[in-house]
Amino acid sequence: MSIFTSDLEHRGDLKGQGKTILRLLGYIVPHTKTLILAFLLLILATAADVASPILIKIFLDDYLTVGNFDPMGIFLLALGYLFLIIIGPIMQYQQLIRFNMIALRVIQKIRVDIFTKVQVLTMTVFDRTPTGGLVSRVTNDTEAIKDLYVSILSTYVQNFVFLIGIFVAMFALDTKLATFCLVLLPVIILLMQTYRKYSSRVYRIARSQLSNLNAMLNESIQGMSIIQMLRQENTFRKKFANINEKYYQAALANIKLESTLMRPAVDLLYTLALVLVLTFFGVESITGPVEIGVLYAFVNYLDRFIEPVNMILSQLSQLQQAIIGAERVFEVIDDERTVPNSQQILQNKKAPVEDKIQQGAIEFRNVTFSYDGVTDVLKNISFKVLPGQTVALVGHTGSGKSSIANLLMGFYPIKEGQILMDGHPLAEIQETELRKKIGLVAQDPFLFVGNIADNIHLHRPGVTDKDVDEAAKFVGADQFIDKLTKGYEEPIGERGATLSSGQRQLICFARTILGKPKILILDEATASVDTETEEAIQEALYRMRLGRSTIAIAHRLSTIQDADLILVLHQGEIVERGTHQELLLKEGLYYKMFLLQQGAFKDANLVGRNRS
Numbered sequence: 001m002s003i004f005t006s007d008l009e010h011r012g013d014l015k016g017q018g019k020t021i022l023r024l025l026g027y028i029v030p031h032t033k034t035l036i037l038a039f040l041l042l043i044l045a046t047a048a049d050v051a052s053p054i055l056i057k058i059f060l061d062d063y064l065t066v067g068n069f070d071p072m073g074i075f076l077l078a079l080g081y082l083f084l085i086i087i088g089p090i091m092q093y094q095q096l097i098r099f100n101m102i103a104l105r106v107i108q109k110i111r112v113d114i115f116t117k118v119q120v121l122t123m124t125v126f127d128r129t130p131t132g133g134l135v136s137r138v139t140n141d142t143e144a145i146k147d148l149y150v151s152i153l154s155t156y157v158q159n160f161v162f163l164i165g166i167f168v169a170m171f172a173l174d175t176k177l178a179t180f181c182l183v184l185l186p187v188i189i190l191l192m193q194t195y196r197k198y199s200s201r202v203y204r205i206a207r208s209q210l211s212n213l214n215a216m217l218n219e220s221i222q223g224m225s226i227i228q229m230l231r232q233e234n235t236f237r238k239k240f241a242n243i244n245e246k247y248y249q250a251a252l253a254n255i256k257l258e259s260t261l262m263r264p265a266v267d268l269l270y271t272l273a274l275v276l277v278l279t280f281f282g283v284e285s286i287t288g289p290v291e292i293g294v295l296y297a298f299v300n301y302l303d304r305f306i307e308p309v310n311m312i313l314s315q316l317s318q319l320q321q322a323i324i325g326a327e328r329v330f331e332v333i334d335d336e337r338t339v340p341n342s343q344q345i346l347q348n349k350k351a352p353v354e355d356k357i358q359q360g361a362i363e364f365r366n367v368t369f370s371y372d373g374v375t376d377v378l379k380n381i382s383f384k385v386l387p388g389q390t391v392a393l394v395g396h397t398g399s400g401k402s403s404i405a406n407l408l409m410g411f412y413p414i415k416e417g418q419i420l421m422d423g424h425p426l427a428e429i430q431e432t433e434l435r436k437k438i439g440l441v442a443q444d445p446f447l448f449v450g451n452i453a454d455n456i457h458l459h460r461p462g463v464t465d466k467d468v469d470e471a472a473k474f475v476g477a478d479q480f481i482d483k484l485t486k487g488y489e490e491p492i493g494e495r496g497a498t499l500s501s502g503q504r505q506l507i508c509f510a511r512t513i514l515g516k517p518k519i520l521i522l523d524e525a526t527a528s529v530d531t532e533t534e535e536a537i538q539e540a541l542y543r544m545r546l547g548r549s550t551i552a553i554a555h556r557l558s559t560i561q562d563a564d565l566i567l568v569l570h571q572g573e574i575v576e577r578g579t580h581q582e583l584l585l586k587e588g589l590y591y592k593m594f595l596l597q598q599g600a601f602k603d604a605n606l607v608g609r610n611r612s
Contacts, residue, residue: 017323024148024326027106038098042161045091048084049304050165055081057173057297095158103149111142114329120338123411127371132215137332140210141325148322156315159308166301173294177280181302184269188309191265195316198257203320206250207328212243270306277302356424357437359387360518360549362408367417369407376415377403379572383565390550392560394590395569401553402443403572405521408551410434421519439517443524443553445504447496452481453488455496456510463514471514474543477506513544520550557594566590 028035059077062068115138126134170178220227220236227236281295362385369378378400385391393401406412407419410431419426426434447455456471457463468488472478480503484490496504512520522541538559544550554560561580568576568583568590576588583590 017327020323020326020330021148023330024106024145027109028102028149031102031105034098034102038095038102039157041091041095041098042158045088045095046158046161046165048088048091049162050169052081052084052088053297053300053304054169054172055084056300057294060292060296061294099157103146106149107142107146110145110329111138114138114142114332117333117335117338121332121335122337123406124371125335125337130215130219132213132218133211134332135218136211136214137328140214141207141328144207144318144321144325145329146322147318148326156312156319159311162308163305166305170298170301173297177277177298180276180280181273181305184273184305187269188266192312192316195257202250202254202257203324206247206254207321207324209243209247209250211328213240213247216240216243266306266310269309270302273302273305274299355433356429357421357433357518359422360437361385361387361420361422362519362549362551363420364404365418365420367407367419368415369403369412370415371403371412373415377572378407381417381572381574383567383574383577385549385551385565387549388547389564390545390552390560390562392552392554392563392566393569394554394557394560394566394593396593398571399569400572401569402523405440405523405551405553408519408521409438409440436515437518438521439512439515439519440521441505441508441512441523445496445501445508447492447499447504447507449492449494451486451489451491452484452507455492455507456488456514458511460515467514468510471510472507474513475506475509477503477510480506509544518548520544520548522550522552522554524553524555557590557597568593 055077059074063070063074063077118134118138167178167182170181216236216239220240227233277298281298364381364383367378367381368376370376377398381400381404383391393404395401403412407414408426410426410429414426421429448458453465453468456468465488469478472481472488481487481490492498496507499507552560552563557580560566563580566576566578566580566583567574568588570589576583576586576590578586584594
């Protein structure tokens with residue numbers, strides 16, 4: 001379940017939606033000049049559109065009805081009408097372009113904001129939030145927000161200004177009839193509020209189901225080899241169809257809502273208003289003559305009045321989707337679970353790197369840790385790593401080995417106890433220095449789309465091609481890189497799928513050693529390497545460890561037999577500690593693990609040989 005507010009539990013009241021809209025509109029402030037120009041163009045375009053029926057009214061009442069065929073007057077009216085017909089669309093085009101430019105710039109900024117925030121969220125967020133759900137917030141939800149800006153700026157503002165212009169023209173023609181027509185406004189506002197109230201619930205469910213669709217799609221594509229190997233295509237297809245059906249039902253519910261409260265209701269209002277206008281002029285004709293031009297203008301304005309109302313109501317669905325999407329985006333942006341010094345990262349400030357980690361001494365003092373705040377995965381862990389020493393962590397799966405590495409990297413806050421580096425508490429060490437002084441080689445080698453050189457230097461400042469080449473040679477990666485068609489420029493697909501697991505790991509080794517860390521963490525560093533490759537890089541690993549404090553997490557006990565200290569973990573506790581030979585003599589858990597890996601339970605003589 002996501003750590004973010006549940007979409008189904010969030011009420012999304014109108015007051016909260018109002019705050020969301022105000023926050024979104026705050027992004028427009030840097031574009032004030034463009035916005036003012038767009039408003040001026042909009043007002044001019046609206047004036048041109050509203051003025052044209054006035055000219056027709058003048059022609060009907062002052063020329064055609066009374067038989068006044070003054071050539072100059074008619075020519076000027078025709079010229080003015082033609083000018084309005086030409087200038088109106090030009091102004092309309094210019095204001096529409098500027099409003100959309102603002103909308104696209106704003107959504108560009110929001111996308112950068114949420115992506116930047118994602119980069120500084122703690123590992124807890126990614127542990128508990130499906131990747132597809134986060135991707136949906138960065139892509140689908142921000143795209144929905146774009147519709148809000150386009151709707152508000154280019155549709156709502158434009159049509160509201162146009163409606164104001166129509167009412168101004170109506171009052172100029174007949175104050176009494178225009179006052180009667182004002183009755184339409186409260187009814188329309190009531191329709192909009194009713195639609196917003198009910199549609200917000202429907203759209204919240206729809207956005208949630210769309211997020212679930214993305215999450216499952218992302219998971220299925222990444223695990224496609226497992227799905228096909230285990231013949232689970234039908235199972236996953238049914239699960240996907242089930243989520244898709246829920247999304248369909250939510251979308252259908254909104255369509256039904258629109259079909260009831262949108263155009264049918266507006267068409268009914270238009271018919272009633274038209275009856276009101278015709279009745280008014282019918283009554284007026286009993287007591288005296290009626291100006292045919294005024295009648296034409298009112299019917300024309302009434303028809304023009306309904307179209308922008310339909311436009312506004314038709315955009316309400318997009319507006320609701322945008323508001324819900326914005327709430328989901330702001331949940332990520334406002335999340336307080338961030339890494340230390342996150343504000344410096346968000347503001348792109350380069351703080352000076354302190355030099356507290358000089359020797360690389362590490363000490364864990366009675367450290368207790370829990371991922372969920374309930375179950376402790378580490379219990380009262382204490383040990384020291386002296387500068388230049390190699391300490392190995394071994395134990396069965398789930399014993400807490402990787403958790404120690406995660407805490408040392410500062411990925412998670414500890415529950416109890418203290419971690420020291422060169423005598424300084426981990427909490428007092430800058431995250432920038434921590435990342436610079438600690439090198440991590442993870443069990444799962446991760447490569448980015450690009451080429452081999454890019455994945456080694458990762459665009460770190462001051463790194464040259466020579467440095468990349470030396471790092472690759474140091475770990476022995478140059479042997480396979482030189483055989484590639486393009487060498488270091490060889491393209492790498494997503495996650496390095498075109499390379500073997502061993503080759504990917506070697507590139508990650510080179511990437512780590514290039515940073516010249518003081519402390520080295522090897523989290524199952526040779527797990528993905530075949531035996532022949534493993535033997536080739538053992539010497540490189542030995543050189544990497546020289547002069548560096550190293551914590552090596554290993555399943556293969558053969559790779560850490562030369563460690564200065566081996567810690568055996570079981571259910572989050574250190575149950576044994578010592579060198580390889582010392583632990584064998586104890587004949588405890590390490591001894592059993594060693595025999596199990598040697599496959600020698602039946603060979604009692606092997607024990608004596610190992611002791612010797």
